[in-house]
Amino acid sequence: MTARIDMGLDSGGNPVAVDLEELLATRLLVQGNSGSGKSHLLRRLLEGSAGYVQQVVVDPEGDFVSLSEAFGHIAVDAAEYSLTELARLALRVREHRASVVLNLEGLEIDGQMRAAAAFLSALFDAPREHWYPVLTVVDEAQLFAPAAAGEVTEEARRTSLAAMTNLMCRGRKRGLAGVIATQRLAKLAKNVAAEASNFLMGRTFLDIDMARAADLLGMDRRQADTIRDLARGEFLALGPAITRRPISVRIGAVQTGSKAVSPKLTPLPTAPTQDMRDMLFA
Numbered sequence: 001m002t003a004r005i006d007m008g009l010d011s012g013g014n015p016v017a018v019d020l021e022e023l024l025a026t027r028l029l030v031q032g033n034s035g036s037g038k039s040h041l042l043r044r045l046l047e048g049s050a051g052y053v054q055q056v057v058v059d060p061e062g063d064f065v066s067l068s069e070a071f072g073h074i075a076v077d078a079a080e081y082s083l084t085e086l087a088r089l090a091l092r093v094r095e096h097r098a099s100v101v102l103n104l105e106g107l108e109i110d111g112q113m114r115a116a117a118a119f120l121s122a123l124f125d126a127p128r129e130h131w132y133p134v135l136t137v138v139d140e141a142q143l144f145a146p147a148a149a150g151e152v153t154e155e156a157r158r159t160s161l162a163a164m165t166n167l168m169c170r171g172r173k174r175g176l177a178g179v180i181a182t183q184r185l186a187k188l189a190k191n192v193a194a195e196a197s198n199f200l201m202g203r204t205f206l207d208i209d210m211a212r213a214a215d216l217l218g219m220d221r222r223q224a225d226t227i228r229d230l231a232r233g234e235f236l237a238l239g240p241a242i243t244r245r246p247i248s249v250r251i252g253a254v255q256t257g258s259k260a261v262s263p264k265l266t267p268l269p270t271a272p273t274q275d276m277r278d279m280l281f282a
């Protein structure tokens, strides 16, 4: 079975598709600054492929829970379960081939890392007879595979990084196809980023991220400068599942809603300073 997932249009107005079977074998990395349209892009890919392949979404912001209404994904609120329960759940997800959204919204960062690690590791450790293909999407992947030690505990960082490394480096034989998105390439562990063969690069401002992006795309810095000029929802695509030469793609519309809305200016309150002071110190 071949399935081509329509992602949007290139600069000439021609459709750009992702070859789903090829994607399962070659993984995908999406990068772009906040607001560049990464989550929208992931949603477009998830919606387009929901009828073809099992999906697991690691969702730090509870953004993808809306897939459950339209596509029947089971939303799992990670804050309600212990790590042991999450691991057991993940084994059943593989056994029954259920599509799920692991909603990490209610947890602190340490808890998010531990929950994602427990869930992903159990998916990875599932018995061989359950190694069906699973599109495994991790949004904000730099949270789970940080390049450097941060404020989180060393133990949380280690287990989470190990689970992400397994997903991206050794997951393919077990049916796990990693699709990861990050705001900052420089903040994502190099070994995790390097295992993706497909890239969708969105708007990027910082030199250090541009340099990493150029590196991954095999472009010189001058060519890579175009990444700075990309509009919201526009990505530079490259990789065996999409295109052999870099092309720009404008991501098309999505069916399900996101909680993310761009800030809109709203008229300021008109209360006089004294009233405002009274309200604040009441």
Ligand SMILES: Nc1ncnc2c1ncn2[C@@H]1O[C@H](COP(=O)(O)OP(=O)(O)OP(=O)(O)O)[C@@H](O)[C@H]1O
Residues within 6 Å of the ligand: 032, 033, 034, 035, 036, 037, 038, 039, 040, 041, 183, 232, 233, 234, 250, 251, 252, 253, 258, 260, 261, 262
């Ligand atoms: N291709 C597109 N077409 C129409 N609207 C889009 C497109 N891409 C993004 N948007 C809108 O732009 C806003 C930001 O997009 P999105 O939430 O996907 O950004 P992001 O890269 O995931 O940002 P963050 O890193 O902060 O999560 C959203 O309101 C989204 O609906």
Ligand SMILES: [Mg+2]
Residues within 6 Å of the ligand: 038, 039, 040, 139
């Ligand atoms: Mg996002």
